[in-house]
């Protein structure tokens with residue numbers, strides 16, 4: 001089977017379907033998307049956000065194991081990624097939040113030319129349809145940073161328990177501040193949580209049902225599911241430079257080929273690198289191990305892997321003290337600077353621990369991270385949710401995180417067999433500050449639960465439990481209990497080649513090629529202290545605009 005398209009997009013996920021749908025607005029341009037997973041149609045674990053943990057270890061989850069983590073007693077962590085049309089937007093937590101303006105400044109200063117807040121803001125807005133009236137908790141704010149005509153519905157949880165208004169928000173205000181909008185580029189403080197959710201429902205708004213299905217009848221847009229791309233097929237231009245002629249892919253029926261003028265890799269931060277490496281693009285040492293001939297030497301492919309860490313801290317609430325609502329997920333979230341989470345004395349210890357840079361962390365990123373923390377950007381997200389128990393009691397779950405982590409790892413293809421899972425070593429906790437800081441964030445929840453009015457309804461601490469008192473105790477508890485935010489970035493960084501880049505920040509074109517791009521979260525060079533779906537949509541929108549200009 002062979003066909004020719006102007007653009008072939010590898011991966012029908014968050015950024016991939018966004019860029020494909022936008023490109024197909026040009027009637028004279030043909031676009032194909034090859035997605036390894038199925039359509040997901042009729043799967044309630046995708047559509048109903050209350051089921052958001054049920055996709056794990058089912059066919060719509062790649063379920064990618066890490067290597068044993070040396071700094072976590074050899075623990076193997078299973079990383080989630082959506083394997084279905086919609087990609088990770090089909091299985092994620094649907095928290096909608098954008099980076100701090102200062103994080104874009106830091107990323108641009110690393111060398112990502114054009115990655116300014118103002119440039120991204122137009123694409124955040126373009127992808128969003130915001131429903132401010134659904135805010136039951138704070139309301140009456142300034143929504144000028146939002147979009148009202150885009151495909152992705154953003155609203156607030158509904159039928160929210162009165163606990164959040166009566167206890168959570170006043171307690172947050174007693175310790176810090178409530179902020180009016182978590183998506184306006186100044187996200188410090190407590191918030192009423194924004195979600196990619198159809199207003200007044202439990203239904204997830206994600207890239208398949210909000211960008212693609214409404215446009216699926218376009219004649220110039222073809223989406224192929226259950227099609228795993230194995231590699232790029234190369235030709236040469238008149239100067240002998242590598243030019244992609246298309247891709248090869250596998251289905252149940254065998255091998256297929258799609259010819260293309262341009263290839264866009266959107267397989268996510270964990271898997272676009274695999275397609276590059278199986279196509280002979282990457283670090284020669286890695287390719288040699290795989291037995292793959294080096295077509296384009298690009299040593300940065302798969303390096304600079306970043307993620308954030310978190311853990312659930314659990315408190316029992318006094319019997320009968322709280323009336324449950326029927327909200328989908330944490331209706332209140334806080335974005336806290338290290339200066340709030342740490343005492344003055346601990347801030348000094350933090351400075352001391354951070355004064356040594358780890359070998360895996362590039363110097364420029366190290367300097368940027370130090371400044372983000374010193375300037376008081378969010379270093380901990382704290383999600384507040386209630387969970388009813390079978391015995392009729394209610395637990396308060398404070399999900400606490402370490403947002404700007406210093407550990408860096410890698411992801412590489414593990415075999416020349418395209419069906420083999422990638423090798424991931426995120427090197428979690430290899431930087432001392434990551435574990436130490438998370439232990440302090442856990443301890444900080446005790447300040448919260450001993451502050452009124454919340455203190456009056458707290459019964460006891462269940463996890464880790466009051467007997468874990470010192471930072472060392474809590475660190476020990478964290479090793480088997482920490483979880484990750486699944487916000488992978490950095491492996492195909494949009495930076496100058498000499499600064500660790502894999503793609504050009506303005507064109508998204510892979511260095512050494514003229515017609516292969518990467519458009520997914522892997523291009524984000526430095527992980528901002530927030531969730532990443534908003535950026536994935538903005539990247540898809542931005543890349544489409546950049547590419548459209550080349551077509552006109």
Ligand SMILES: Cc1cc2nc3c(=O)[nH]c(=O)nc-3n(C[C@H](O)[C@H](O)[C@H](O)COP(=O)(O)OP(=O)(O)OC[C@H]3O[C@@H](n4cnc5c(N)ncnc54)[C@H](O)[C@@H]3O)c2cc1C
Pocket residue numbers: 010011012013014015016034035036037080081082083084085086087088089091092093094095096097227228229230266267268269271272275485486487488519520521522531532533534536
């Ligand atoms: C469990 C989980 C919870 C999360 N929670 C949140 C949240 O609450 N809020 C938030 O903002 N972000 C959240 N995120 C992160 C966010 O969803 C991702 O950062 C974002 O969706 C990634 O988009 P992407 O386009 O880079 O990749 P993806 O959306 O993962 O798309 C990649 C696509 O490529 C396909 N693919 C891979 N390899 C191939 C191949 N060889 N051939 C063909 N297709 C291939 C995959 O099947 C997938 O569909 C979460 C992520 C996960 C996994």
